[in-house]
Amino acid sequence: MSAPPLTEAAGSVPAPAGRSPWRLAGGRLRRDPAALAGLAIIALFVLMALAAPLLTALNGHGPNEFHPEKIDKALAGAPKGAFGGIDGDFWLGVEPGSGRDVFSRMVYGARVSLLISVAATVVSTAVGTVLGLVAGFAGGRVDAFISRVMDLVLSFPHLIFMIALVSVLPDANRKLELVFVMGFFGWPYIGRIVRGQTLSVRNREFVEAARASGMLRMRIVFREVLPNLLAPVLVFATLTVPINIGTEAALSFLGIGVRPPDSSWGQMMAKAIDWYQVDPTFFVVPGVCLLLTVLAFTLLGDAFRDALDPRGGGR
C-alpha cells in the first residue's frame, strides 16, 4: 500500500523532488491537448457570460430590446435579410417575431445556462458527498437507510418528475427551483461513488492510526477520509455539469424552465422550433453554444479522470 522508501538515491544523483499527486496531475493536464481545448472553450463562454453587459453595450442592443424594423410583418415576423438578418449591427441576426438581438440574447443566455447548471452541480455534489461519506463511514443501519434512499431516487423517472415538480411548485424564483430540483435528482449518483470510495478508505492504516491516536470521528472524516475522495468527486462533478446543461436546456425547451424575459439557450431553442424551417440561423446559434459547452466539459472531465489516475499516462 505505502510507497517503498527511496533509499537507493545515493552519491552524486540528487534525490528527486517530491511531487504531490495533484501536481503530477496538473503536469499531465498541461500536456493534454483535449484538456486544453476544453478549458479554452469553457473559459471563453464564462468570460462571455461575465462580460455580457459590456458585450451588449458594444453592439448597442440589450437582450430585451424590440426591433420591429428588422422583421417582415408580411412574412409573419420572419427576419429581413439573409441568414436570420445578420448584418454589421446585428452580428447573429434577430429573433423572428420580435426582432430582439440574437447575439445579446445568446450572451445573456450563457449566464443563465452556466449559472443554473453549475449551481445544480454544486448542490448535488455537496449533498451526495456528505451523505455518501456518512453512509460509508457509519455503516450498519445508517448505511442501509441512505443506500435505499439513493436506490429509490434513482428509480424515479427524472425528467418527468422534474417537470411535475417544477409545474406544481409556486412560481416564486424559477431559477432557484431549477437548481434545487436538478440537484435533488443528481445527488445519488455521486453519493454512490463517494460511499464506495469511503468504504475502501475507511479501514486503511492511516485511518486506523488516526483512530488509535484518539482523533474525533468528525475530524477523521474531514481530515483523513475526505481528501482521498476529492479526485473522483472532481471528475464526477465535471462530468455532471454538461448533463445539467442539457437538462436545463431540455426543461426550458419544454417551456417549464426559465421565465420569459430571461433568456437561456434551451429557451432560445424552444422559440426556434416554430421558425426552424424559415430561419435556420436562429436554432443553429444556441444549438452550437450548447454543443460546444457540453463537449468542452466532457473533454475536461475525461482529461481530469486520466490525469488523476495514479496508474498514469496511457489509457
Added chain:
Amino acid sequence: MIRYIALRLAGVAGVLLVICAVTFVIFFVFPADPALQACGKSCTSERLAMLHHQMGLDRPIWQQFTDYLVGIFAGRTYGTGPLAVQCHFPCLGFSYQNNMPVWDLMMQRLPTTVSIGIGAAVLWLVGGVTVGVVSALRKDSLLDRTMMVGTLTSASLPIYFTAMALTVLVVQIGGLLPYSSYVPIAEDPIGWVKNLILPWVALALLYAAMYARLSRASMVETMAEPYIRTARAKGLPERTVVTKHGLRAGLTPVLTVFGMDLGALLGGAIITESVFGLPGLGRLTIDSIEKSDQPVVMGVALLAAFFITFANLLVDLFYAVLDPQVRYQ
C-alpha cells in the same frame, strides 16, 4: 433463484408504493386545489363543487390515497348517481378535462412512443456496439481515433438540435423523406418506417455514442484478459476468439445499461416527441402539464417509474443467465 426473484419482486412493489405516495403528495397536497386543476381553464363554481366531492377531496388525505391504491387494482367509480364516472382496472385516475380514464388516454398514445423507442433502440444498439467493438479491435488506429472523436461530438448534440438540423437537411433541402408524423404500422408499414426514420436517428445518435464508448472500453479490457490469450494460443481463428470468447464477456456491461435505458426511454421520448410533433406519451405529458391536467401527469409518471424498476429487475435476472460468475442465492 426463486427466493431471489420473490425478494426482488417484493422490493419492486415497495419501491412502486413509495413512488406512488410521493407522486400523490406532489399532485394532491402541493397544489392549492386539485379540483380546480381537474376542472380546467373554463370552470363554473357548481362544477367545481361537484368535482370536489367526486374526487373525494372532502375526505382525509390518507383515505384518498388508499382509494387511489385500491383503484389501481380493483378499478373504482368516481362520484355517485347519474354523474358517476366509471374507471376500470387498472385505474390510475380520471381525466375530467378529457372525460376519460387516464389509463385509456395513455394506451391511445403508447403505440407511438413504443414505435419511436424500439426503432431507436435497435439503431443505437447495433450502431453503437459495432462502432465500439471495431474501435476496440483496432485500438489506437486512425479509424479508432476518428470514431471516438465522432462519438464524443455526437454525445454532446442536444436532441432538439439534431432533430431540427436533420429535418432541414433531409426533408426541406433534400426532399428525401416526409415531415415526421405517426402512421400506425398495421396500416402502412413502409409509411411507418419513412415517417419515423428521423426521430429514430435523432434519438439513436445520442445513445449510440454512449454505447460505442462503453463497449469499446469494455472490449479493450476483455481482449487483454488471460483467457483470450489462452484461446489464441490453442490456435482458434481470431474470428472465433472475438465472437465466442470476447463478445460474451465484453458486452455484458452494455446489456445492463441497455436495460436501464430502455426503462428510462419514456423520459427521452418526451423531447423527441415534442420536437417532431408526434402524438405519443411524451406529448401527452407536456400537453397535460400545460392544461394542468394533473391525473394524467401522475399516471404517466407512475407508468414510467414502473418501467424503470421492472427493467432493472429484468437486467439483474438476465445477468444471472448470461454471466456464469453471477449466481443469486
